[in-house]
Amino acid sequence: MSDGAPPVKIRCIGLVKKDHEYTPRCRVLEFDGADPNLHDVILLVQDHKFYVNKKQLAIHSKFFNRMFFGGFGEAEKDEIEIKDLDASQFHNFLEVVHGVMYVDDSIVEGLIELADRFDCEHLLKKCKEHLTEIKNLSSNKLLKIAIRYDMKPLKTKILSSIKTKRELKDLIRPTTDGFDHETMNLLLEKSLGMEPGPTSFEDYEPSTIAESDPPKLRPSGLLKRETEETSPRSRILEFDGADPNLHDVVLLVQLKIVTKPKHFQQLAIHSKFFNRMFFGGFEDAEKEEIEIKDLEAPKFHNFLEVVHGVLYVDDSIVEGLIELADRFDCEHILKKCKEHLMGNNNVPTKKLLPMACRYDMKQLKEKILSNVKTVGEATELYTTDGLDQETKNFLLEKSFELGPNVAGHLILQRTHHMRYLMMHRMLAKLAE
Incomplete structure (x- = not known):
């Protein structure tokens, strides 16, 4: 018996650089228009068509919000071409926006560029947070990113880590293109104050930023204990219906607590439960307000933020999140929760x-x-x-x-x- 949701296709396309080798990246979402319920516009990038939903893009991006709901001509078009954009990078961007991919070393360079171009506040913040901890980029490349996106703490961290002329040589290789005037002056002052170091660097591999103190690992024989409760987490999205363009259904949770998802297509992408509810021919699809019983509103709010790609799985929400991912049949979120629980955590x-x-x-x-x-x-x-x-x-x-x-x-x-x-x-x- 069909569950009302199309099977998820996973195929490997594009190339991802990792450890100096190129390996295929497996796609979670295809954006190929297989389910007509889940898209309302086509974006053409390098002759590749991406079938997407306007509201989901508008949540993350002020650029797309203006394009679709700002009274411009594109709002009426079924297909819009976006020029000067790499299709593979845009696919990564879409998967992150849809909450099925997290920012990681292999995509952060291209992702921060698109987050900046499309004015994506939350995504830009995620990229910057990741870059402050990244270990696999050369100092030269990381410094250029810090300068371009005005990441002063990262820039300070990089420059303060330079202690020898060898490290300074690494930093300016292969080129100083992209370094601003202030940075060049600081590097000059730093070089003048250094002791003479090695003069030959021909066989020396460029270094990356020195790692901070390694994470403290728990001895294998010890069980993790309860810790003090953390303070309530601040919300990123309110789901309060403030912008009528960005929602089309109201979900009532815990009596008077109302959350308004931006659009039910995004819920249907992640959840077979909601896919059946909205597109399976049930009467709920015609309602403007639907009550969901036996559910805590704060947990559901966390679930919605994860679904919309602005919140990642962490220790503070994983217990409630995996419960809802299982209840609402969310394959990708369930997988993310299990990966977190199997990894380095303090649960x-x-x-x-x-x-x-x-x-x-x-x-x-x-x-x-x-x-x-x-x-x-x-x-x-x-x-x-x-x-x-x-x-x-x-x-x-x-x-x-x-x-x-x-x-x-x-x-x-x-x-x-x-x-x-x-x-x-x-x-x-x-x-x-």
Whole structure:
């Protein structure tokens, strides 16, 4: 039976430079017009047609907002050509805008250029934040970007990291084109104050910016504990309907709390649930206001910001986000949540393990259980709600290995029937 949503096509197109080699980038969204419900304009870039939605672009870009809703002639056209633009870079831009790709080393150079050109405030901010931490760009290229986009803290960081004439030589290679007058003066002053260094650099590879202190990694045998709650996160998008051009349905969540998504096409792109609701022939498609029950408004607000590409998955929202991604059948967001939970995060283990069980993350579950090294850790996890029976059995076995007394303590928490069976099991273990 069809679920009402078109299958997602993933193909590898374009080339991405990584570690001095070129590898294909796999596309998540094709923008090929396969589903006519999800686009209302065609953008022509280098003879490539991108089928997109005006409102989603207008949310991120003042350029496109003016183009589509500013009374210009383009607003009435079905197809608009955008010149002097690389199609592959624009595809990256669209996937980031649609929330299925995050800013990373391989796309940030082209992305910040388009974010600046199309006047995308939030995307420009994301690119700048990424560039302050990037390690894979040469100092020369990074400094030029910092100058071009007025990133004074990054510029200061780069210049202050130059301690030797060798590093200075790297910084000005292969060319100083793009350096402003102020930067050239600072480099001259810096060179005059340096001790004489090596004079030959022919075989020396240009360096990148010196890394800051490496992240502190948690010892593998320790479980992550609860930390203090963070202060409420400021909102990027309000979904308050202030601009009538940018929404076409109202979703009512938690009685009087109303959130207004900018357009239901964007929800339908991410969610098979909303795709069926809006385009599956149900009566909800004709309503101007739809109530969604059993849902917390703050969690849904986070979900909407992730869907619209202005918020990325992080520790503070991942637990609620993966729940909604699963409920609303959002393949890409679910994948992003799982990647975050598998990666370097500070989510307490007592929250991680139930999520690993609930969302069938076997690799994460194995990783957590392999780090149980003490009796206390086994006891703490065993008493956590939301664990499947397989996990509980494993922890019980682990407790036998670490200390029989603790195993007995855990057994007493079971039902009478299970208590009887487990007691025999414990006695058998002790008799061995």
